[in-house]
Amino acid sequence: LPISTSRGCINKCIFCSETKIWKKYRFRSSENIYDEIVYQISKYPFIRSIFFNDSLINGNIKMINRLCDLLIENKIDILWGGQASIRQEMTKEIILKMKKSGLSHVSYGLETASIRILEMMGKRFTPEIAEKVIRDTAQAGIRVDVNIIIGFPTETDEDILFTANFLKRNKKFIQEIFFHPLVITSGPYLYQHLDEFGIKYENEFNPNSWYSNKEENTLEKRLETLSFYQNFIDRRGESFFELTDYYLFLAETCFNKGVYDKSLKFYEKAKESNSDRLRDAFIEKCLQRIKYKL
Helix, strand or coil: CEECCEECCCCCCCCCCHHHHHCCCEECCHHHHHHHHHHHHHHCCCCCEEEECCCCCCCCHHHHHHHHHHHHHCCCCCEEEEEECCCCCCCHHHHHHHHHHCEEEEEEEEECCCHHHHHHHCCCCCHHHHHHHHHHHHHCCCEEEEEEEECCCCCCHHHHHHHHHHHHHCHHHCCEEEEEECCCCCCCHHHHCHHHHCEEECCCCCCCCEEECCCCECHHHHHHHHHHHHHHHCCCCECCCCHHHHHHHHHHHHHHCCCHHHHHHHHHHHHHHCCCHHHHHHHHHHHHHHHHHC
């Protein structure tokens, strides 16, 4: 069962539109959330798990601490979880209390382990804090997932290696890694300051199509970085976006530019990564079109 306990975010990451949408962070009281949980599980006793459908479940540590107390004191037998921010305030003590109250899974917004990129993003933690929080959470018996952003403007091979080494070092504490090639949509600071980062678009309607003329940062490069992470860490990882969609966009872009050999390469990659049988015929038709051009 999904429950919303807050709106907005306490952070102001320059790639995210949360603060633009919600303006300020708002949250419900611990008692109010507790009452809803009790009501729902009494009405629907088959519910065993609750997902906090928030940007972060730990935006207000005092509120979450009190909610845990209520769940523990009243012996509410329910599992819960959601997305969370890496914070120094996430001590081993509060993590263990969250586990005791039913916290079973959490997805942390790590994004990168490069201190330089963390500072550019506007993150308020260091790689050292991230490592401690992730390990403390996993050692408490809570499932840990992390999100990684690929291709943040000015990201270098050195920054990528910092993150890759961090993930490899902590692999046994992380259940799933969600890799996300950076999408730049209207709203965030990044979009409002395109010139500052040298950002342009191949296709103004596709937020994945951006590239930077200040360094080698294209969608193709970001997908190469994704492949490097997967091989280096020996973990395929997951993504909320279909890899096939990325390759189809690159293939079409190359085709429109008349670069047919590269277009063929990307259509073949799209065919290889595709898991949707309904698109097989479309991709095959595109491949025949390219081979005719060649």
